Amino acid sequence: MKLYAPSTINEIRQKYGFRLSKSLGQNFLTDKNIIDRIVESAEIGPDDLVIEIGPGIGVITAEAAAAAKKIIAVEIDRNLIPILKETLAEWDNVEIVNKDILKTDVNGLIHSCDGSISGVKIIGNLPYYITTPIIMKLLEDGVRADSITIMMQKEVADRIKADPGTKAYGALSVAVQYYCTVETVVNVPKEVFLPQPKVDSSVLKLNIRDKKPVELADRDVFFRCVKAGFGQRRKTLLNSLSSVENLTKEAAGKALEAAGIEPCRRAETLNLEEFAKLSNEVYLRLQQKGI
Numbered sequence: 001m002k003l004y005a006p007s008t009i010n011e012i013r014q015k016y017g018f019r020l021s022k023s024l025g026q027n028f029l030t031d032k033n034i035i036d037r038i039v040e041s042a043e044i045g046p047d048d049l050v051i052e053i054g055p056g057i058g059v060i061t062a063e064a065a066a067a068a069k070k071i072i073a074v075e076i077d078r079n080l081i082p083i084l085k086e087t088l089a090e091w092d093n094v095e096i097v098n099k100d101i102l103k104t105d106v107n108g109l110i111h112s113c114d115g116s117i118s119g120v121k122i123i124g125n126l127p128y129y130i131t132t133p134i135i136m137k138l139l140e141d142g143v144r145a146d147s148i149t150i151m152m153q154k155e156v157a158d159r160i161k162a163d164p165g166t167k168a169y170g171a172l173s174v175a176v177q178y179y180c181t182v183e184t185v186v187n188v189p190k191e192v193f194l195p196q197p198k199v200d201s202s203v204l205k206l207n208i209r210d211k212k213p214v215e216l217a218d219r220d221v222f223f224r225c226v227k228a229g230f231g232q233r234r235k236t237l238l239n240s241l242s243s244v245e246n247l248t249k250e251a252a253g254k255a256l257e258a259a260g261i262e263p264c265r266r267a268e269t270l271n272l273e274e275f276a277k278l279s280n281e282v283y284l285r286l287q288q289k290g291i
């Protein structure tokens with residue numbers, strides 16, 4: 001049976017009286033090549049654990065199960081659980097968890113498999129309404145995975161991999177590039193989904209860095225500076241940085257000067273290294289004030 005075929009998906013809908021939920025971002029993949037590209041680019045080894053976000057009816061899960069030691073697939077929609085039990089019946093290395101990924105302790109899931117696995121790969125065709133929260137949760141929680149290979153709307157993928165000085169460059173680019181190196185796996189047209197979404201998609205592979213690319217005095221202050229800078233991206237850094245809590249304009253000016261950054265520059269022109277330098281100087285000034 002070709003699980004990914006539109007006719008199979010429609011049969012399953014009829015058999016289980018399953019209704020696709022728009023609000024849960026249910027756009028199922030119907031193209032074997034794209035499924036293969038996701039699984040191949042994740043470079044799943046025979047001793048690896050795979051965590052899949054949003055398995056749907058299991059099209060990616062079934063392919064990954066053939067490559068991995070174990071799959072834990074986290075699906076929020078309880079109506080899909082009996083369907084997954086049937087479509088994945090032949091795979092005894094698949095565990096289905098009926099939970100919201102945003103409320104799941106992913107490191108806890110990984111920890112439960114310690115000792116029996118080598119690498120950890122996260123994969124998925126993400127529900128687009130929460131793409132950014134999912135990525136940021138995994139990264140901010142310090143997920144113990146090697147990589148995250150995920151489908152998302154192309155516009156978000158473009159923002160994630162954007163370079164300084166471009167329109168797409170923003171807080172999301174800085175945050176993801178701080179934690180990961182980013183590879184584009186494939187751009188995906190909307191026609192390969194059922195139902196078709198309104199936008200095109202991309203698969204990105206986020207390789208989680210062992211060593212961060214910059215030294216930060218304080219990660220929280222770094223992200224507060226990034227947020228302040230891009231929160232008012234048309235303003236000069238001298239002005240936008242003043243919205244960092246407890247930082248006066250005078251202190252912002254001194255931090256910029258000490259970091260060797262012209263106060264009239266805008267956040268979108270700063271690379272990761274410059275943001276790090278700047279936030280380290282901001283941190284010093286906040287410390288001096290005893291904050």
Ligand code: SAM
Binds near residue numbers: 054055128
């Ligand atoms: N992997 C399947 C495929 O490619 O055909 C389905 C992908 S579909 C774009 C997204 C899936 O994520 C749906 O099955 C949806 O129910 C599930 N989902 C939505 N929100 C979720 C959440 N917060 N936690 C876990 N799964 C979620």
